[in-house]
Amino acid sequence: MAHCGHSEPSAKLQAPDSVLPDRSTTRPVLFEIFGEIWTVQSRLGQGVSASVYRVSSGRAATAAVKEFQADSQGGDYGFHKERSVLEDIQGHKNIVTLYGVFTNHNCMGVSTYCLLLELLDVSVSDLLLYTPQQGHSMWLVQHCARDILEALSFLHREGYVHADLKPRNILWSADDECFKLIDFGLSFKQGNQDVKYIQTDGYRAPEAELQNSLAQAGVEGELGCTAAVDLWSLGVVLLEMFSGVKLKDTVCLKELKENSTAVVDHIFSxxxxxxxxxxxxxxxxxxxxxxxxxxxxxxxxxxxxLSPFFSIPFAPHVEDLVLLPSPVLRLLNLIDDSHLHNDEEYDDILEDMKEECQKYGSVVSLLIPKENPGKGQVFVEYANSSDSKEAQRLLTGRTFDGKFVVATFYPLSAYKRGYLYQTVQ
Incomplete structure (x- = not known):
């Protein structure tokens, strides 16, 4: 599976490793979903009208529950709005999956509407935090750009405008190895805009800024915003990923709307x-x-x-493989060349490594190449990304035969093809 998220008046989903502190003294301990009990493991995010939780079932499955508030904060409207959009656009690999909807009845006799969603991993917002003042690799920028453009292409063909595209609403799916678009609480059908205030400050297109100002003044705009607002937002996101700088925190934002060409040229130079x-x-x-x-x-x-940018092949940086989980773990700094050319020692190491790695999850396969590329590296394929993430957390910094283990993730698709590329340092 994978994970979901937030718009400003809604709720924010983050990776399980970056759980937000609770803002209230109580939270649900469990949900009964379709006759099965799901335990709440953590709160992933909280907004004005909804909270998001990581949940697991007795079958060890994990998912996200977005619970809308049962008060006057617009929870009912937010639920019906997001449900209707998600149900209409399901089926695209770069859009979060809706598993189902249900009503939760808590012990206080209060009923709340909930969405059961795919659990995703790290957000682009989180990725930006890991690289302050330093941009991401071209591989990562290209990967994100292509995935979200594919999602927008589908969404726009279906007649919808996302209207809240930003780093927090772009999340990585470890099992599908792609970025996905989440949180459709402000989305609307193009030509039928039923949301007055759209997009988040910092990612708001000029025409949306104008319309929001008119709405605040009580003036009805003649035309609603179009799908073009989503492209503006994505442009800002990609500029932030390339530069490593949140434009909202700089003087660039106002200048960007006045002379975007000059600002982009300056940042790229x-x-x-x-x-x-x-x-x-x-x-x-x-x-x-x-x-x-x-x-x-x-x-x-x-x-x-169709941009020529997408025709250029890139290799990931080591930092990319540390940040983006996958079911495959790559262990470095373990095997000496001498071990690779002694068949008996090589077989012993294979057995030892498999025995050790199985402590953290179900191992599907294990590979230690004897020649480059990948010579001496240990590739461990787990049954799912949850197991590989647990193994990465527990193995990093451990010693094996006197050596400190370095554990990164590795793309499952490349591993399956036998493509063990040399990552950029």
Whole structure:
């Protein structure tokens, strides 16, 4: 499985390893979902109208429950709105999966509406925290850009505008190895905007800024916003991923809406020294096409996917493989060359490693290449990403034959193909 999330008036989902502190003294201990008891493991996020929890069932399955408040904070409307949108757009690999809806009856006699959702992992917001003042790799930026553009292309073809695209609403799926779009609480059908205030400060398109101001003044705008607002938001997200800087915290944000081309050029001139020139130019031009002031001139998701930026192959950095969970664990700094050329020692190490790794979960396969690429590295495929995450947490820093273990994740798709690429340091 994987994990869900938030819009500002809604709730925020984060990775289990970055659980938010409770803002209230009570929270549900369990949910009865479709006749089965699910235990609440942690609160993943809390917003004005909903809270999100990580839950597990007796079958060891995990999921997320988004529980809407049973008060005057708009919980009922938020539930019906998000449910209707999610039910209408299900089936795309880059959009969070809705498993079902249910009503929770607590011990105080209060009933609340809930969504049972796919549990996802780390958000782009979390990723930005891990790289202060330093941009992410081109591999990671390209991966995120392609995945979210695919989601937007589908969403826009279905006639919907997401209307709250931001780093917190883009999450990584460890088992599907892709980024997914979450939180559709502000979404609307294009041409039928029923939400007055859309998008989050810092990721709000100029036309949405204008419409929000008119709505606040009690003036009805002539036209609603279009799908172009989502492209603006994604452009800002990609600019932040490339630069490692939250634009909301800088003077760039106001300038971005006045002269986006100059701001993008300035950021790229300061952050492109270590990157290959041609891919950087392609990414710069792609972001520029998303940040045009006139929404009619802005690129669409479909045209953005045709950018030459997506035709360039990149390898992940080591940091990427530490941050993005997968079912495959890669262990470094363990095996000497001498062990690889002695068949008896090699077989003993295989057995020892398998025995050790099985302590943390179900091991599907284990590989120790004798030649490059991947020579001397230990690749452990677990049955699911939960097991590999637990193994990574417990093995990192351990010693094996006097050596400190370094544990990163590794893309399952590459491992299955036998593609053991050399990661960029």
């Amino acid at each position: 300061n952050n492109s020294l270590l990157c290959p020139a041609i891919p950087v130019y392609h990414l710069r031009d792609l972001i520029k096409s998303m940040l045009l002031h006139d929404p009619k001139q802005r690129c669409t998701a479909d045209t953005a996917l």
